[in-house]
Amino acid sequence: MENEEKRMIDSYEVEQSIHIGTKEVVFGVDKKSEYPFLVCYCTYDNIFSAAQAEKAIISDDYLEAMQEFLNRVQEQVKITQTEKEKYKCDLKPFTIEDCIPDDKGKSIVGKVVVVNAEVNRYEYRHSVYQLVLAEGGNGAIGGRGRAVMGTCLAEGKYARWERSDILGEIKPEKMPDWAKEALAKIQTQKKLKKAKSREER
Template identity: 40%
Template sequence: MNDDSTEKRMAGDYEIIQAVHIGDREVVLGENPQDDTGMKYMCAFCRQNALFAEYSEVMASDDFPEIVELFGQRVAEQAQKTHIELNKPRIQGIDDRPITAEGCIPISHEDDLHGKIIVIKPEVLRREYRRATRQLKLCMGGFGASPHSRGSACYCVDLYTGKESRYERMDVLGTIQPENLPGWAKHGLTAIQQEQAKKKTTKERER
């Protein structure tokens, strides 16, 4: 009996048959068996969120080995780009080992996470980001930040990159007190707080 319950991932008329997500982009390989224009296979970069997927630098061909070779090249290039990004001079000398449960305070349904420093579970992150510099976030809000909330979304700011992100409450390993943060994280927290204060002052002046 064939199991047709698994929904195929499609990019237009192409079924995605291989995909590797590393760093800030995903490399995909697609196939359209019905194509008769000489573009049966394609390779592209993909960025997606909960609403839509955006494909760029799409290359198509009827030559499968050629497209597979391109797929491999792009994966290798993206891996190298990510390796350089994760090992910039400013991170050298930082203890970037993943934070475990022993290194933070566990949370319960009673805890309010608003304004708290939260630690994301390593297994939630993609393999290349399972490190301390990608686990520590300042929780800004979301229904999941409130105790006993029916919602689960927690909106955060990354202490290392300063980028905004969203996680589920179940993704949170625990919290860390600001005074127990490593130096780089204290610096990141200060920068975020200063930026927040600046935005608040600007809004007050505009009233």
């Protein structure tokens, strides 16, 4: 649906977009259309998929469309703030002092590592979104590779990081309770998925 060369959504060229939280709010224009203004959300199911447009509206009134765009941005701000407030812990970003030093030549697969907060978008630059269960990738096994594939403990989403963005393995005493619970849940889900996969063979 989306053309990567000239950011298009169907016949609408993307003129404004703001990514807040889990969604990107998009404002597009098709000057040849009877309804030249488009507002929609764009979401990404995983790191390998193209953006999917959701809840699109079109209008022939620029101000009406722009107001809708701004309303959606504000709504995403509220949702993201509410998510942040769920965590009753110190949100100060983890630093290298909170980690077991990372030896780039050794494997970190199966370990909970700390991602440098500065690689995250601004709304996610706090401790909650720094903890990742490293699961694979050439960078995760050590050596010359760069890619670290893993699951963010806070979101439960599988994504890619660079080994250079990993500060190290979180020290056991620095691991917050919510993260321990999230890790146990993720590990249980993976075991169940593997067991189901074996049964289906």
